[in-house]
Amino acid sequence: MATIRLTNSKTRRKEDFVPLDPAMLRIYVCGPTVYDRAHIGNARPVVVFDTLFRLLRHVYGRDGVTYVRNFTDVDDKINARAADTGRPIRDITDETIGWFHDDMDALGALRPTHEPRATEYIGAMIAMIESLIAKGHAYAAEGHVLFRVRSYRDYGALSGRSVDDMIAGARVEVAPFKEDPMDFVLWKPSEASLPGWESPWGRGRPGWHIECSAMSYELLGESFDIHGGGLDLQFPHHENEIAQSCCAHPHGGFAKIWMHNEMLQVEGRKMSKSLGNFFTVRDLLEQGWPGEVIRMVYLMTHYRSPMDWTAEKARQAEATLRKWRALVAGAGQGSPAPAVVAALADDLNTPGAIAELHELAKAGDGAGLKASAALLGLLEDHMGDWTGANVDLSPWAGRLADLRAAAMATKDFAPVDALKAALLAAGVEVRMSKAGVELVPGPGFDPAKLDAIG
RNA sequence: GGCGGGUUGGCGGAGAGGUUACGCAGCGGAUUGCAAAUCCGUGAAGACCGGUUCGAUUCCGGUACCCGCCUCCA
Numbered sequence: 001m002a003t004i005r006l007t008n009s010k011t012r013r014k015e016d017f018v019p020l021d022p023a024m025l026r027i028y029v030c031g032p033t034v035y036d037r038a039h040i041g042n043a044r045p046v047v048v049f050d051t052l053f054r055l056l057r058h059v060y061g062r063d064g065v066t067y068v069r070n071f072t073d074v075d076d077k078i079n080a081r082a083a084d085t086g087r088p089i090r091d092i093t094d095e096t097i098g099w100f101h102d103d104m105d106a107l108g109a110l111r112p113t114h115e116p117r118a119t120e121y122i123g124a125m126i127a128m129i130e131s132l133i134a135k136g137h138a139y140a141a142e143g144h145v146l147f148r149v150r151s152y153r154d155y156g157a158l159s160g161r162s163v164d165d166m167i168a169g170a171r172v173e174v175a176p177f178k179e180d181p182m183d184f185v186l187w188k189p190s191e192a193s194l195p196g197w198e199s200p201w202g203r204g205r206p207g208w209h210i211e212c213s214a215m216s217y218e219l220l221g222e223s224f225d226i227h228g229g230g231l232d233l234q235f236p237h238h239e240n241e242i243a244q245s246c247c248a249h250p251h252g253g254f255a256k257i258w259m260h261n262e263m264l265q266v267e268g269r270k271m272s273k274s275l276g277n278f279f280t281v282r283d284l285l286e287q288g289w290p291g292e293v294i295r296m297v298y299l300m301t302h303y304r305s306p307m308d309w310t311a312e313k314a315r316q317a318e319a320t321l322r323k324w325r326a327l328v329a330g331a332g333q334g335s336p337a338p339a340v341v342a343a344l345a346d347d348l349n350t351p352g353a354i355a356e357l358h359e360l361a362k363a364g365d366g367a368g369l370k371a372s373a374a375l376l377g378l379l380e381d382h383m384g385d386w387t388g389a390n391v392d393l394s395p396w397a398g399r400l401a402d403l404r405a406a407a408m409a410t411k412d413f414a415p416v417d418a419l420k421a422a423l424l425a426a427g428v429e430v431r432m433s434k435a436g437v438e439l440v441p442g443p444g445f446d447p448a449k450l451d452a453i454g
Numbered sequence: 455g456g457c458g459g460g461u462u463g464g465c466g467g468a469g470a471g472g473u474u475a476c477g478c479a480g481c482g483g484a485u486u487g488c489a490a491a492u493c494c495g496u497g498a499a500g501a502c503c504g505g506u507u508c509g510a511u512u513c514c515g516g517u518a519c520c521c522g523c524c525u526c527c528a
Contacts, residue, residue: 012458030528042528077526156457159523165456166524208526230528235457237527262459263522270521300467300477306460306521313466316478343468351468355476404487413487420489431491440491 002059002345006226007304009234009258010158014347019225020256025056025065026224028216028255030233031115033072034096035081037280038103040294040309041230041264041271047298047377048261048348049228050109054375055344058336067112068219070212071097074118074205079194089195093117103281106291107298108377114219118211122197125206125214128248129186129199137247140201141177143189149182152243158258159235184240186210209240217245222252231260261303267310279309290386292378293318299350299376318443321378324357325387326440327366328379334367336375344375388427388441396423396450400430401437422453 004017019025029049032042049069056065073093082089101111118125129145132138137151149155149163156162163182185207190196196203216224222245229238238258245254266277284294296317301307337360343352353376360369373379400423403416420430427445431438 032528033526039528045528075526159457161457161524231459232523232527235523261528263528265521302468304459305467308466310466312478316466320477346469349468351466351476355468358476408487411487417488424490429490432489433486433491438491442490 002341004055004059004345005347006257006259007347009260010255015257017225017257019060020223022060023064025060025226026220027053027056027065027067027226027228028212028220028224029067029069029112029227030212030229030237031069031071032096032100033075033077034093034100035075035078036096037282038100039271039278039280040266040284043104043107043281043294044264044298044303044307045228045230045261046104046109047107047295048303049259051299051344051350051376052226052228052259052348053110053112054377055341055348058341058375059345066114066220068114068116068216069112070215071100071115071117072208072211073097074195074211075208083193099282103285106285107281107295108292108380108383110377116215116219118206118215121211121214121218122206124218125210126187126197126199128210128214128217128244131248132186132244135247135250137243138186139179143202143204144175144177144185145187145201146178146183147186147240147243148179149184149243150180152247154246155182155243156239158239158242161235184209184236186244209237210244212237212241213244213248216241216255217249222249222254224255226257226259227255228259228261231262234258234260259303262306265306265308268308271309289314290318290321290383292321292383292386295377296321296354299378300354302351303348315443320358322387322441322443324361324369324373324379325384325389327361327364328370328373329366329389331366331370334365334369334371336372337365337368340372340375350376388445388447391441391445391447393428393439393441393450396428397437397439400432400439404432404437419453423450426450426453 005014006017007014027049029045032038053065053067071093078089078092081092085092129138132147133140133145136148138145138147156166167181187199187201187204187206189202189204194205196205216227227238242254245252265271266279269275269277271278281294285291293314297309297313298307300313300317337356339356339359340353343349343356346352357369357373360372370379400416400419403419407413407416423430423439426447426449427442428450429440429442431440
């Protein structure tokens with residue numbers, strides 16, 4: 001069995017992965033707040049941890065991994081969206097979850113084992129908050145409940161900061177009912193116009209961090225193997241999750257390994273609406289980039305490095321996938337190449353794995369390439385329609401071959417070149433050799449333009 | 455201000471204290487009616503300054519620059 005090594009944010013080291021229970025691995029990843037379409041930054045952890053999920057399933061068995069990714073469906077951004085549009089909150093969150101599934105399916109991401117919605121775990125959150133109060137780790141004040149940061153000695157360990165350091169330069173909300181400026185909200189009151197649930201502290205709603213602590217406990221227990229998410233969540237979200245979970249369940253270890261993916265840029269710049277380089281996954285799909293190509297662009301960069309989305313990378317990924325798909329068509333059953341598994345097992349080195357896929361392609365090992373690529377969620381049968389390989393070009397090939405044969409005799413190549421140019425314009429790659437004429441869909445292949453040739 | 459990460463050939467992007475990364479692009483050749491595709495061959499790197507070492511792009515320290523988090527954020 002391959003030894004998997006992962007960089008643990010908690011220890012800042014690459015460690016051998018030793019499951020708590022080899023019969024059932026448990027992994028939790030922070031999912032989206034569902035108020036709008038997922039942007040391409042949201043999709044990076046989805047693809048990264050989907051690839052980890054695939055690797056773990058390969059090594060520990062298809063049914064040996066429980067993967068939880070939540071939906072945050074109670075949040076002030078959602079409330080604001082409801083207020084702006086007059087739509088019921090549940091309509092907004094249901095619709096957004098549907099979009100999320102559509103978009104992530106398009107990227108070839110497997111559905112996690114569980115996708116809990118925060119609103120379905122309010123009772124568990126209230127119970128956890130009560131437990132924290134009972135243990136002296138939290139206190140109620142003016143309808144709020146706050147976590148007492150000073151009560152948890154290790155607060156700040158994950159992100160490498162002390163409470164005092166944080167206070168020094170922090171922009172923290174100053175609230176008169178806080179014992180300490182760094183104390184954070186577990187529960188807050190809701191006025192009548194906002195969603196709320198009855199609680200021992202009055203009608204209110206949970207703070208952001210408590211949901212992940214409650215849901216991971218309910219679905220995975222007080223100790224589990226891996227907790228993942230974007231690097232931006234390391235502080236304060238994950239720090240607060242640790243504080244809540246470890247104080248509520250002092251005998252559990254919470255997450256053994258923390259993994260954080262780096263952020264994403266677009267053409268070398270931070271993605272932002274003001275720079276006009278803000279894309280949703282749906283935008284890219286509508287621009288014509290196949291989901292598989294988008295996925296490959298993500299995997300071309302190691303998850304712990306900042307990733308840059310560029311059209312050039314997408315173009316390159318498309319060309320590579322097109323080449324590989326032609327090689328893999330009709331290939332038999334294979335098994336993943338050890339070198340590919342080894343690259344992935346080495347802290348999810350997807351660029352290294354892709355380099356190994358190039359080696360398999362160079363060696364002409366279609367079966368091995370297909371089986372290996374599946375570990376990265378690439379070259380799967382249901383993802384390949386975009387290549388146009390299913391379009392029958394043989395009538396065109398026949399016409400071109402006839403024209404060419406005639407031209408060989410007359411030495412007038414103009415008619416051949418005219419048809420060739422038209423085919424090229426439709427994105428068809430034209431290969432003519434002594435053996436005959438071969439037509440293959442190329443970049444920008446557009447069957448509609450073929451019909452226009454007549 | 456506090457914490458953390460990065461700087462590799464024209465571009466993208468990895469590993470390894472000493473031996474070709476890999477891909478794209480380029481160049482030369484084969485092939486082709488012209489091309490394309492394919493095949494063969496080929497040049498090109500490690501921000502800067504020190505240190506450790508027989509030997510560092512790889513380890514350590516410093517400098518410069520870039521980036522992220524500390525505020526909703528993946």
